[in-house]
């Protein structure tokens with residue numbers, strides 16, 4: 001009989017969001033008339049920007065014409081899209097990133113997991129707690145951890161606690177770690193990192209030969225001009241960081257799928273015998289072997305994000321979701337509930353009222369208000385007692401959800 005990857009058996013029950021969906025579906029089955037409002041998974045609700053749709057329709061027409069039809073595209077993405085990204089997202093912010101260092105993909109979640117293909121199995125890996133579960137689970141699957149304990153922590157990982165006490169930004173570790181996952185604006189807490197904080201990480205990484213895996217999927221939601229959008233705004237980051245970005249949340253591509261990963265050509269790691277090796281050729285090799293690129297149609301849609309119309313339309317989308325975030329923050333604060341984030345990020349990190357556990361609050365909210373959020377403990381042990389509310393929904397749903405929650409939960 002074929003053997004399996006035993007590491008999968010170490011994983012805690014279900015992946016967080018399918019587990020929430022399972023509970024919500026079970027509730028909906030016995031309460032078919034409940035008007036459930038889903039503010040759990042950060043999935044967009046508003047239609048694709050017109051500029052993206054127009055570009056994709058044109059691309060579909062091209063695919064229907066022998067002269068303009070496209071077969072396989074470059075595994076790294078089309079040059080015209082990589083160049084636009086390099087210019088608008090990086091060079092315009094003073095980041096020294098070349099188009100050839102940008103790899104187009106079908107999602108940041110996939111890239112965050114796939115990147116482990118090119119790293120060794122003996123790295124010490126640091127994650128914040130709470131954390132986007134994909135960073136942890138993909139390391140468990142790859143056999144980079146021990147077993148899980150009763151708190152939900154995996155042996156072998158270095159957990160860096162983040163809480164209101166440290167503004168949800170992890171303290172630089174005193175020990176040496178090889179790979180560090182950072183996510184800013186943060187999922188799940190909605191926190192941001194200052195230039196000084198990121199500078200401290202870059203200095204740490206350079207001093208220790210570490211690599212920062214920087215998830216900037218929510219950078220478009222930053223409105224405070226002093227907050228960096230990219231790790232490459234920090235001098236020296238080219239030599240110690242990989243950055244992940246996505247079109248999912250800024251342009252509503254969660255169902256359309258397009259993202260990118262930046263691997264600078266100056267980034268190096270070492271072989272088992274200690275020789276220095278460039279990382280870029282490894283990722284290029286990995287993508288060329290295991291990936292055939294994102295569809296031409298979708299890449300044309302992503303390119304349109306950088307047109308004048310596309311910029312205005314994506315900005316309007318972002319403003320819309322951030323107005324939702326403000327409504328969530330204001331209404332919950334008025335009800336005496338403590339909230340964090342929600343200012344430069346589409347997630348609001350809520351202290352559960354009356355010291356309820358995260359899952360107890362989830363159940364109460366579902367049962368009494370028919371509102372779904374995400375239990376903080378699902379993002380790690382230090383998320384216990386917190387709850388994440390996503391601003392990705394219609395205005396009517398956000399207002400109705402806040403009305404229901406504040407009628408039911410008020411903290412004196």
Ligand code: MLT
Pocket residue numbers: 040041042043109187
């Ligand atoms: C979330 O809700 O944390 C995100 O939607 C997950 C993701 O982007 O994969």
